[in-house]
Amino acid sequence: MAANLTNKYVVFKLENEEYGIDILRVKEIKEMIRITRVPKAPSFVKGVINLRGEVIPVIDLRKKFNLQQSSDTEATRIIIVLVDEITVGLIIDSSSEVLEIEKDRIEEPPATIASIDHSFIYGIGKIDERLIILLDVSKIISITA
Amino acid sequence: MDMNQYLEIFIEEAQEHLQNLNQSLLGLETNPKDMQRLNEIFRVAHTLKGMAGTMGYSRMTNLTHQMENVLDDIRNGKIEVSTFIVDVLFECLDFLEGSVNHIAGNGKEGNASADEIITKLNKILSGNTSEAVANAVVKADSNTNELLRFNQYDNGVVAKAIEQGFNVFKVRVLLDSGCMLKAARAFIVFQTVERYGEIIKAVPTVEDIEDENFENEFSIAIISNESEAVIRKDLESISEVNQIIFEKVEKLEIESTGAVVADNAENQAADVVQQEEKEASDDGANKKSKTGKTVRVDIDRLDNLMNLVSELIIIKTRLEGAGTENTNQDMGEAVEYLERITTNLHDAVMKVRMVPIERVFNRFPRMVRDLSKELGKDINLTMSGEETELDRTVIDEIGDPLIHLIRNSIDHGIEDKEERVRRGKSATGNLYLRAYQDGNSVVIEVEDDGNGIDISKVRKKAIEKGIISKAEADLLDEKASVELLFKPGFSTADKISDISGRGVGLDVVKTKIESLNGAVEVETIGARGSKFIIRLPLTLAIIQALMVTIGNEKYAIPLNVIRDITTIDAETIRNIHGQEVVLNRNNVLPIVRLNRVLEVESSISEEMNDLTIVVVKKGEKHAGFIVDNLIGQQEIVIKTLGKYLSGIKHIAGATILGDGQVALIVDTNSLI
Numbered sequence: 037m038a039a040n041l042t043n044k045y046v047v048f049k050l051e052n053e054e055y056g057i058d059i060l061r062v063k064e065i066k067e068m069i070r071i072t073r074v075p076k077a078p079s080f081v082k083g084v085i086n087l088r089g090e091v092i093p094v095i096d097l098r099k100k101f102n103l104q105q106s107s108d109t110e111a112t113r114i115i116i117v118l119v120d121e122i123t124v125g126l127i128i129d130s131s132s133e134v135l136e137i138e139k140d141r142i143e144e145p146p147a148t149i150a151s152i153d154h155s156f157i158y159g160i161g162k163i164d165e166r167l168i169i170l171l172d173v174s175k176i177i178s179i180t181a
Numbered sequence: 182m183d184m185n186q187y188l189e190i191f192i193e194e195a196q197e198h199l200q201n202l203n204q205s206l207l208g209l210e211t212n213p214k215d216m217q218r219l220n221e222i223f224r225v226a227h228t229l230k231g232m233a234g235t236m237g238y239s240r241m242t243n244l245t246h247q248m249e250n251v252l253d254d255i256r257n258g259k260i261e262v263s264t265f266i267v268d269v270l271f272e273c274l275d276f277l278e279g280s281v282n283h284i285a286g287n288g289k290e291g292n293a294s295a296d297e298i299i300t301k302l303n304k305i306l307s308g309n310t311s312e313a314v315a316n317a318v319v320k321a322d323s324n325t326n327e328l329l330r331f332n333q334y335d336n337g338v339v340a341k342a343i344e345q346g347f348n349v350f351k352v353r354v355l356l357d358s359g360c361m362l363k364a365a366r367a368f369i370v371f372q373t374v375e376r377y378g379e380i381i382k383a384v385p386t387v388e389d390i391e392d393e394n395f396e397n398e399f400s401i402a403i404i405s406n407e408s409e410a411v412i413r414k415d416l417e418s419i420s421e422v423n424q425i426i427f428e429k430v431e432k433l434e435i436e437s438t439g440a441v442v443a444d445n446a447e448n449q450a451a452d453v454v455q456q457e458e459k460e461a462s463d464d465g466a467n468k469k470s471k472t473g474k475t476v477r478v479d480i481d482r483l484d485n486l487m488n489l490v491s492e493l494i495i496i497k498t499r500l501e502g503a504g505t506e507n508t509n510q511d512m513g514e515a516v517e518y519l520e521r522i523t524t525n526l527h528d529a530v531m532k533v534r535m536v537p538i539e540r541v542f543n544r545f546p547r548m549v550r551d552l553s554k555e556l557g558k559d560i561n562l563t564m565s566g567e568e569t570e571l572d573r574t575v576i577d578e579i580g581d582p583l584i585h586l587i588r589n590s591i592d593h594g595i596e597d598k599e600e601r602v603r604r605g606k607s608a609t610g611n612l613y614l615r616a617y618q619d620g621n622s623v624v625i626e627v628e629d630d631g632n633g634i635d636i637s638k639v640r641k642k643a644i645e646k647g648i649i650s651k652a653e654a655d656l657l658d659e660k661a662s663v664e665l666l667f668k669p670g671f672s673t674a675d676k677i678s679d680i681s682g683r684g685v686g687l688d689v690v691k692t693k694i695e696s697l698n699g700a701v702e703v704e705t706i707g708a709r710g711s712k713f714i715i716r717l718p719l720t721l722a723i724i725q726a727l728m729v730t731i732g733n734e735k736y737a738i739p740l741n742v743i744r745d746i747t748t749i750d751a752e753t754i755r756n757i758h759g760q761e762v763v764l765n766r767n768n769v770l771p772i773v774r775l776n777r778v779l780e781v782e783s784s785i786s787e788e789m790n791d792l793t794i795v796v797v798k799k800g801e802k803h804a805g806f807i808v809d810n811l812i813g814q815q816e817i818v819i820k821t822l823g824k825y826l827s828g829i830k831h832i833a834g835a836t837i838l839g840d841g842q843v844a845l846i847v848d849t850n851s852l853i
Contacts (some may be wrong), residue, residue, distance in 0.1 A: 072844065075832065084822065086837045
């Protein structure tokens with residue numbers, strides 16, 4: 037499966053769930069900065085930011101996952117990911133840590149999980165009692181979804 | 182040996198040579214007696230043969246070899262240049278081009294067979310060739326070491342050496358015909374030899390060898406105390422050395438005075454030959470130095486440099502902002518200085534990206550020639566302003582639209598010979614291709630003196646194709662009717678030809694040019710011809726823009742599309758067929774409320790009477806954009822929104838402001 041390359045995942049929180057993204061996809065994690073809205077863009081695209089001279093689109097993951105909207109907090113972060121030569125930012129509630137999840141601890145996603153669209157999920161990682169939803173970033177940024 | 186690392190060099194060089202060949206062939210066609218062109222063609226064919234041989238592309242090698250034979254016969258006056266020969270040579274060129282393109286695409290030579298062309302070449306040679314070739318070979322061989330002759334001084338040295346028991350050799354070194362770094366190989370040969378003794382003479386001279394001013398061979402005279410076998414063994418181990426011919430000098434070439442005189446005469450003759458050769462190679466050298474002064478730079482690296490300059494400009498703008506608040510004079514001066522430097526730097530970097538439009542134009546003479554032959558029309562192409570420079574990105578994109586316009590002119594524009602004569606025009610049609618700079622833009626014109634654009638026919642066709650209704654057509658003025666040509670699905674050619682008239686023409690041209698922020702228009706003068714005018718921005722990356730606010734957002738409008746800025750009374754806005762308009766300068770000006778288009782809450786209340794309007798033009802059309810406030814003029818660096826947001830309507834791109842914020846650039850073209 038091409039979606040992950042190592043066993044290490046950047047783990048972050050959104051609503052009450054924990055999610056993970058393959059660490060090799062993550063370029064950096066930024067604090068919230070001012071976002072310029074782009075008219076006529078898909079609703080889950082919050083706008084664009086200036087990342088050291090590059091203009092990068094930012095996706096509101098809450099909106100993408102059809103979660104309830106909430107206002108930004110001190111902990112809100114933008115994870116910058118690079119997928120298929122496209123750099124995008126993902127807005128998340130807070131990022132916590134980098135975890136190593138062995139392949140045999142990853143299970144196929146169940147048919148229904150939380151409330152988010154099934155197709156973004158690549159697997160469920162289990163660490164102790166924690167369940168971490170591992171995301172397939174390339175699916176998230178596909179604009180049609 | 183792994184050749185892949187040379188593949189890129191091969192392709193680039195081959196393409197350059199083919200370009201050269203193309204030009205020379207065209208030149209030869211117009212002036213068949215032009216020896217210089219012929220030599221150039223020969224040189225190119227020869228070089229290509231060597232290059233293709235090294236890379237193992239046998240088909241190219243065979244073909245170029247045959248070409249050489251034919252060219253050699255022409256050079257020797259055995260064959261006269263005829264249209265047939267030029268045509269065949271063009272076929273060779275096409276084949277070679279095809280091969281190179283195939284190699285560029287697949288890394289391998291294609292399977293296309295050159296047999297047919299080779300047969301034609303053989304037909305041209307028709308018998309006398311084999312003899313000529315054999316002769317040439319024999320001549321080369323009989324020349325062994327003849328080139329290397331000792332003068333009096335050398336004789337003295339040689340005599341002394343032999344006296345002291347050293348061996349003196351004349352060595353003729355033949356390099357592989359495909360050797361890429363001849364000078365370097367020669368250097369290695371020299372170094373190897375110098376381990377055993379001393380080089381007392383070299384033909385051509387050492388300087389010439391270092392400058393690669395020699396064919397595939399050179400001769401040297403060595404004084405050594407080693408035997409021939411030892412030196413030979415070492416020399417033969419050098420790669421790309423094809424053959425080494427040793428000749429031991431046993432005793433001095435002391436000849437009678439008469440012989441010396443003869444010798445002198447011969448030397449003189451040789452000198453003359455050499456001089457001629459030198460002139461020829463000088464030509465080559467001049468050419469080389471012209472291209473030699475350029476460095477190929479990956480466009481990505483250049484873009485990176487460009488980005489850095491952009492950053493610098495952003496910081497400069499920021500400092501300017503800080504400078505106005507700060508009353509410190511030093512600060513102001515420093516910022517001013519910085520501005521000067523960044524402006525210069527920007528210019529310099531932009532210039533690096535500039536490429537003369539010649540790169541696009543130089544393929545057209547050939548195209549016009551072929552098309553005119555195919556259609557049986559005599560066409561004279563006149564090009565001017567080839568040196569006009571455009572941004573590299575524009576150059577890469579502009580070729581196809583131009584090809585289209587030229588085909589269009591030749592196919593639809595210029596009439597048959599009989600027709601032209603009947604209309605009292607010269608039998609030869611004229612096609613003009615001009616490029617020139619006009620202010621901040623570059624204009625390219627494609628003009629023909631053909632039958633122009635038949636406006637009534639255009640209207641009729643547009644109605645037929647359902648592009649407009651009859652009623653609409655009657656309302657159109659001349660200019661608007663001509664514009665119909667650019668509508669998708671439009672073609673006036675009565676019969677669809679191979680050249681144009683597939684109905685996917687001018688609208689594609691228009692879209693392409695507009696994507697480059699340019700504009701295209703057409704002028705037609707009755708039956709005297711038509712002229713397509715393309716206007717392109719000089720640079721794409723950095724522009725002057727007007728910053729405006731709409732609601733609490735900032736937007737940039739490119740300055741070059743703004744006609745003027747004015748205020749209007751909200752009450753003067755009228756509504757015609759659902760389109761808001763206002764009377765401005767006695768013209769009806771459509772109004773675009775930017776806040777609605779961009780889905781922003783406007784900060785101006787409904788009761789406000791004075792509205793600020795930015796009047797924007799697109800070709801001949803205008804529209805007034807209502808904005809909340811004007812911020813001012815600013816130099817902005819255009820950034821794309823990236824692949825992810827590429828399809829967004831009404832936004833042409835983004836820019837980064839002095840405070841690090843991103844502002845969007847309004848795509849005015851899409852709003853008019």
